[in-house]
Amino acid sequence: xxxxxxxxxxxxxxxxxxxxxxxxxxxxxxxxxxxxxxxxxxxxxxxxxxxxxxxxxxxxxxxxxxxxxxxxxxxxxxxxxxxxxxxxxxxxxxxxxxxxxxxxxxxxxxxxx
Amino acid sequence: xxxxxxxxxxxxxxxxxxxxxxxxxxxxxxxxxxxxxxxxxxxxxxxxxxxxxxxxxxxxxxxxxxxxxxxxxxxxxxxxxxxxxxxxxxxxxxxxxxxxxxxxxxxxxxxxxxxxxxxxxxxxxxxxxxxxxxxxxxxxxxxxxxxxxxxxxxxxxxxxxxxxxxxxxxxxxxxxxxxxxxxxxxxxxxxxxxxxxxxxxxxxxxxxxxxxxxxxxxxxxxxxxxxxxxxxxxxxxxxxxxxxxxxxxxxxxxxxxxxxxxxxxxxxxxxxxxxxxxxxxxxxxxxxxxxxxxxxxxxxxxxxxxxxxxxxxxxxxxxxxxxxxxxxx
Numbered sequence: 001x002x003x004x005x006x007x008x009x010x011x012x013x014x015x016x017x018x019x020x021x022x023x024x025x026x027x028x029x030x031x032x033x034x035x036x037x038x039x040x041x042x043x044x045x046x047x048x049x050x051x052x053x054x055x056x057x058x059x060x061x062x063x064x065x066x067x068x069x070x071x072x073x074x075x076x077x078x079x080x081x082x083x084x085x086x087x088x089x090x091x092x093x094x095x096x097x098x099x100x101x102x103x104x105x106x107x108x109x110x111x112x113x
Numbered sequence: 114x115x116x117x118x119x120x121x122x123x124x125x126x127x128x129x130x131x132x133x134x135x136x137x138x139x140x141x142x143x144x145x146x147x148x149x150x151x152x153x154x155x156x157x158x159x160x161x162x163x164x165x166x167x168x169x170x171x172x173x174x175x176x177x178x179x180x181x182x183x184x185x186x187x188x189x190x191x192x193x194x195x196x197x198x199x200x201x202x203x204x205x206x207x208x209x210x211x212x213x214x215x216x217x218x219x220x221x222x223x224x225x226x227x228x229x230x231x232x233x234x235x236x237x238x239x240x241x242x243x244x245x246x247x248x249x250x251x252x253x254x255x256x257x258x259x260x261x262x263x264x265x266x267x268x269x270x271x272x273x274x275x276x277x278x279x280x281x282x283x284x285x286x287x288x289x290x291x292x293x294x295x296x297x298x299x300x301x302x303x304x305x306x307x308x309x310x311x312x313x314x315x316x317x318x319x320x321x322x323x324x325x326x327x328x329x330x331x332x333x334x335x336x337x338x339x340x341x342x343x344x345x346x347x348x349x350x351x352x353x354x355x356x357x358x359x360x361x362x363x364x365x366x367x368x369x370x371x372x373x374x375x376x377x378x379x380x381x382x383x384x385x386x387x388x389x390x391x392x393x394x395x396x397x398x399x400x401x402x403x404x405x406x407x408x409x410x411x412x413x414x415x416x417x418x419x420x421x422x423x424x425x426x427x428x429x430x431x432x433x434x435x436x437x438x439x440x441x442x
Contacts (some may be wrong), residue, residue, distance in 0.1 A: 074317075081313040088307065 009057035016050030019043040033090050034097045041083035048075045116160055123157045138193045144182040151175040164336035165255045168328070172344035177429050180351055184436030237262075250407040251333040251414070259338065260414040264397040267417070268382055271424050275379045278428035285435040314356040321349035329422050333414060339421025346422070347429035359437050368434065374427025382420035385413055 026039025052072045059065045091097070130150045137143050151174025158167035224231035241258050249257040259267050322345075329342030354362035385399070392401040399413025400406035 077313050077316065081310055084307075084309045 005057050009054040012050045012054030012057065016047040016054060019047035019050065023047065033095055034087065037083055037086055037090075041079065045076065045079050048072065048079065120157065120160055123153055123160070127153050127157070139191065140186055140189075140193060141183075141191055144179060144186065147182070148175050148179040151178070165253075165338065165341070168336050168341045169344070172341050172348065176348050177344055177351070177433075181429075181432060181436060184433065188436070188439050248407065249410045249414070251411065253333055253335060255336070256332050256338055256414060256418075260417055261397075261399060261410055264386075264417065267421065268386065268397065271379050271382055271421055274424055274428050275375055278375050278431055281432050282435050285439055311356055314352055318349050318353050318356075321352065322346055325349060329418065330415075332418055333411065339418040339423075340425055342418075343422040343425025343427075344429060347426045347433070350426075350430055351433055354433070354437070359434065363434065366430065368431070371427045371431045371434070374423045375431060378420040378422070378424030378427060380420075381423065382417050385416045385420070389413075 020043065023040045023043030026043070027036045030036045030039055049072065052068050052075075056065045056068050059068065127150065130146055130153060134143050134146045134150065137146065151170055154174065155167045155171040158164075158170055228234075241262055242254055245251070245254045245257045249261060251257055325342045325345035325348075328337035328345055329339065332338035332342070350362060350366060353365070385402075386397040389398045389401055390396055394401035397413075399410045402409035402412045
């Protein structure tokens with residue numbers, strides 16, 4: 001039982017770390033701010049669920065689990081809201097959510113630089 | 114071992130962030146990087162087992178100062194002025210190099226990290242650790258040192274916060290304060306049209322304030338105390354101001370009340386000290402506040418922590434509103 005829980009929690013935490021890694025690669029490699037945010041925010045939410053439930057399995061039924069649950073609820077509420085705020089700020093500052101145009105913009109700024 | 118690896122990683126990230134802050138010319142980016150710097154610093158303090166300092170750094174460094182810096186940026190420019198002449202640059206480089214060499218040289222005399230025989234751990238610290246359960250009767254030695262053993266220092270800190278707040282208010286009110294009541298402009302309504310941040314923010318504000326109160330009143334048992342609690346409660350009110358507009362926040366907590374908090378907190382701290390004299394003890398000696406000296410110490414700590422929290426919260430909010438009320442030049 002103990003070993004099964006350990007293995008399960010390690011699987012959860014490792015896959016959570018994998019999600020963070022994928023999000024990081026996406027945030028570095030994708031062409032414009034909206035796609036980058038898409039990569040970072042979605043994987044981040046998934047990763048926080050996975051990693052925190054992995055740690056919760058390690059902690060067992062204790063006060064720590066309740067605290068972790070509170071942190072998870074907080075992250076699930078604030079993470080997507082922050083992503084919304086960033087996307088909204090980008091839209092207000094005049095970035096169009098158009099992949100083709102963004103690519104053209106990107107190459108333009110790159111050639112300028 | 115894993116702690117050492119993590120610590121080295123955090124310190125490396127700190128250096129990288131610091132270099133990035135210096136290199137960037139966009140001040141907005143610099144403010145965001147400073148926030149990350151503070152967060153890394155807080156994590157660093159935490160793995161060195163200084164939870165109280167970590168909490169302060171996270172709340173003030175990463176939270177409030179970012180908002181105040183952004184308020185200052187809204188009044189000034191987004192990007193840095195052109196760099197000084199090459200001559201000035203070489204002079205700066207020379208000064209920095211010499212200072213860095215001196216500091217590196219000084220570290221050779223420094224005791225190893227966490228060495229129990231280091232002079233700093235052999236001076237008064239063992240006495241504090243030994244006597245706190247007996248004299249004060251609270252589990253958090255940091256709060257005991259801060260509140261009673263070094264009560265004078267903390268009183269001084271509170272008056273520094275008080276003086277800094279008054280100074281900032283003087284400087285910022287020099288150009289005249291914009292009258293917000295006359296103009297119902299788009300800025301002052303906050304994020305009213307954005308449903309998602311508004312709903313989530315409204316949900317979070319009470320919990321942030323509640324957590325602040327927990328940190329305030331749990332300071333004797335766990336990490337926390339007046340400084341951290343004041344900053345956390347101020348964060349909650351600033352979030353409210355960002356969501357509902359500054360006018361509504363000022364309606365809930367008017368400037369007069371905030372100034373009263375700044376003065377009242379410092380006054381409460383001082384009065385606790387004076388009460389000690391009147392009851393036959395020394396200034397800031399809480400033992401005489403109750404018939405049992407240990408209970409008296411605990412009452413004293415709760416009162417002065419409340420004073421610290423009230424002053425810090427009032428100062429941070431006053432400074433925030435002072436920045437928000439200024440007209441961009």
